[in-house]
Amino acid sequence: MRTFEIIQYPHPMLRRKALPVTRFDQRLSSVARRMIATMYRNKGVGLAGPQVNLSERILVFDVTEERDQPLVMVNPEVLRSEGSRLSEEGCLSIPDVRVSVPRAETVIVKAQDATGGFFEIEAAGLKAAVLQHEIDHLNGVLIVDYLPEGVTLNMARERPSRLAVR
Numbered sequence: 121m122r123t124f125e126i127i128q129y130p131h132p133m134l135r136r137k138a139l140p141v142t143r144f145d146q147r148l149s150s151v152a153r154r155m156i157a158t159m160y161r162n163k164g165v166g167l168a169g170p171q172v173n174l175s176e177r178i179l180v181f182d183v184t185e186e187r188d189q190p191l192v193m194v195n196p197e198v199l200r201s202e203g204s205r206l207s208e209e210g211c212l213s214i215p216d217v218r219v220s221v222p223r224a225e226t227v228i229v230k231a232q233d234a235t236g237g238f239f240e241i242e243a244a245g246l247k248a249a250v251l252q253h254e255i256d257h258l259n260g261v262l263i264v265d266y267l268p269e270g271v272t273l274n275m276a277r278e279r280p281s282r283l284a285v286r
């Protein structure tokens with residue numbers, strides 16, 4: 121299957137608030153399948169529409185070790201979140217950067233599947249963190265936004281993703 125190219129920070133698409141999906145057609149199913157293939161190929165645990173240059177509220181994820189339980193969520197919405205934990209996160213769009221991000225411990229998320237049917241999932245721990253990370257992408261929010269004050273990405277360097285302390 122053809123995979124998507126993953127766009128890299130600071131591509132402006134990563135900052136755009138993605139648009140709601142309104143058409144649940146063949147194209148959307150094909151986008152979802154390609155996103156899953158792209159996630160696996162890049163050894164990611166999740167991937168969001170804007171990362172493949174689509175301003176669409178769709179994400180895919182799979183936190184299983186076997187890499188055989190992908191889930192597609194369209195127009196996801198966090199209904200409830202509880203607790204908090206620090207989550208060490210990377211991002212396929214920002215290579216070589218790890219950021220400690222405060223996340224809710226558990227979330228209940230409502231979404232649609234690729235054919236438009238509604239469902240809810242409850243997630244905890246890593247799975248909950250991945251979901252929050254991908255939903256952030258749909259809102260133009262990136263892990264670098266959680267860096268401590270005074271720490272920025274030094275884009276002038278040869279390796280653009282290096283962290284610099286100002």
Ligand code: NI
Pocket residue numbers: 210211212213253257
């Ligand atoms: Ni990411």
